[in-house]
Amino acid sequence: MMGTGPMIELNAVAVDYLVQRHGFRSIKAYLTSFGSERLLERKRILHDVHLSISRGECFGIIGRNGSGKSTLLRLLAGIMEPTEGSARIHGRVAPMLALGVGLEPELSGWENVRLCRLLMGHGTGDESGVNDYVRTFSGLTEKELSMQVKRFSTGMMARLGFAIATATDPEILLIDEVLAVGDVAFQQQCYQRIGELKHGGCTIVFVTHFLSEIQRICDRAACMENGTIVKVGSTHEVGVHYHGLLGIPV
Amino acid sequence: MSGPALPIASTRLTRANWPVVRAVAWRNVRLRYKSSLLGFVWTLLNPLLFLLIFLLIFSEAFPQVPNYPVFALSGLIFWSFFSTTSAHIMGALVENSAVLRSLAVPPMVFPLGQLLAGLFNLGMSFLPFAVILHFFGRVPHLTDLLVIPIVLCYAAFIMGLSVALAALNVYFRDIGILWNALLPAFFYITPIAYPADLIPDRLRWIVELNPLYHFIAAFRTVLVDGSAPQVGTWWILVGLAVVATVFGSSLYKVLRPGFIANY
Numbered sequence: 001m002m003g004t005g006p007m008i009e010l011n012a013v014a015v016d017y018l019v020q021r022h023g024f025r026s027i028k029a030y031l032t033s034f035g036s037e038r039l040l041e042r043k044r045i046l047h048d049v050h051l052s053i054s055r056g057e058c059f060g061i062i063g064r065n066g067s068g069k070s071t072l073l074r075l076l077a078g079i080m081e082p083t084e085g086s087a088r089i090h091g092r093v094a095p096m097l098a099l100g101v102g103l104e105p106e107l108s109g110w111e112n113v114r115l116c117r118l119l120m121g122h123g124t125g126d127e128s129g130v131n132d133y134v135r136t137f138s139g140l141t142e143k144e145l146s147m148q149v150k151r152f153s154t155g156m157m158a159r160l161g162f163a164i165a166t167a168t169d170p171e172i173l174l175i176d177e178v179l180a181v182g183d184v185a186f187q188q189q190c191y192q193r194i195g196e197l198k199h200g201g202c203t204i205v206f207v208t209h210f211l212s213e214i215q216r217i218c219d220r221a222a223c224m225e226n227g228t229i230v231k232v233g234s235t236h237e238v239g240v241h242y243h244g245l246l247g248i249p250v
Numbered sequence: 251m252s253g254p255a256l257p258i259a260s261t262r263l264t265r266a267n268w269p270v271v272r273a274v275a276w277r278n279v280r281l282r283y284k285s286s287l288l289g290f291v292w293t294l295l296n297p298l299l300f301l302l303i304f305l306l307i308f309s310e311a312f313p314q315v316p317n318y319p320v321f322a323l324s325g326l327i328f329w330s331f332f333s334t335t336s337a338h339i340m341g342a343l344v345e346n347s348a349v350l351r352s353l354a355v356p357p358m359v360f361p362l363g364q365l366l367a368g369l370f371n372l373g374m375s376f377l378p379f380a381v382i383l384h385f386f387g388r389v390p391h392l393t394d395l396l397v398i399p400i401v402l403c404y405a406a407f408i409m410g411l412s413v414a415l416a417a418l419n420v421y422f423r424d425i426g427i428l429w430n431a432l433l434p435a436f437f438y439i440t441p442i443a444y445p446a447d448l449i450p451d452r453l454r455w456i457v458e459l460n461p462l463y464h465f466i467a468a469f470r471t472v473l474v475d476g477s478a479p480q481v482g483t484w485w486i487l488v489g490l491a492v493v494a495t496v497f498g499s500s501l502y503k504v505l506r507p508g509f510i511a512n513y
Contacts, residue, residue: 077352080510093354119273
């Protein structure tokens, strides 16, 4: 199944959100119309998105708040479906759209490793390998990992979250500005692991506001604005375009 | 054009999601009494406390009921299964919104996990129930096993109804507030603490329209009277289960595309 072809292909993709209309009048309108669409308003979040990312590429996506970056990642993660167009993802995706999501404060570290990996769609095979990796990467002691996660510090949670998400080599890794948490040492460690995964042939899509992060690890990048991709190119070209949008001299 | 387009299939529930459902159900069982001292014992203690209150208040009031504790408890256990499970399923989508917003998990995993946790707790509460039944002089019958198919219909009914509430609750949190206000009302409308014959004949139709009445009455036929429900009753129970399931799943299907923007 793995060829040299693109891992991710988006063709004329559009995504709509159904947003609830507020107010009593709309409920009345709904009750008198007997339809579901009237209660909900259709809002176009992404439109005309064309994107092709090759195997083993590390691809950066930059853009202002509300430009559609997170929605694009959700589409790639399989959380949403395209309303129009086609989205083809040719591999197993490990989404890291928020660190530590799914961690249950009342359960222990180890219980969370099991639960979160299931929620992320990984099987439970090779548990000892996963456990070894979690122990090494997170730097947490056996005693700490047996503690309830609610007693963890933010940094410990971030370490555990990152370790859970990257324990088995994914084919596609999606990262949404999650590395902003944690200290510099943790960030270094994350970049190192991302580098390893990239070396192993993993395709990475990396979303951020910060150009420096993209230039540090990405091969190619895209800039988003108003729900679509306005520029694709080298990290330098995209950086110039992004600064142009912000009105900042390069 | 090789390989499947994964996102299309990934948020629909399939057999492959079973381990996730099980893990979520187990988490719910663990969490329900996690930080309490008595922990799991509460599952057993809760109906007993209720029973005690009932005995103090009502047993003198209904002298026509021959074995009031057995009568009351057989209603209470199934009532509390309904009230807690429906409330938990109703909140299941909204409470797991962080996960649903950032991982490709079929949303239905969470309501199902709550249903399974509820069934597990119900099973556990049968233990002290059996002891009490024995204490009040009831001998086990083979017909007691009929509780199982009734529970299955009951669970399907609760699931269908609560999934509809859960899906609506994503858009309008009023549903959750309203449901919690309505539950005590249902408790008093349904003949749980009192026998159904107390209702005057002209108001009888209200009782007959109440789905819960039919389930509770069937449980009592088996557990209190020690006999099998009539064929007509079975048709009603299966019918309620089917109607609720069809209603819940169709509403869920209609509302699901908008979940992501409204969690």
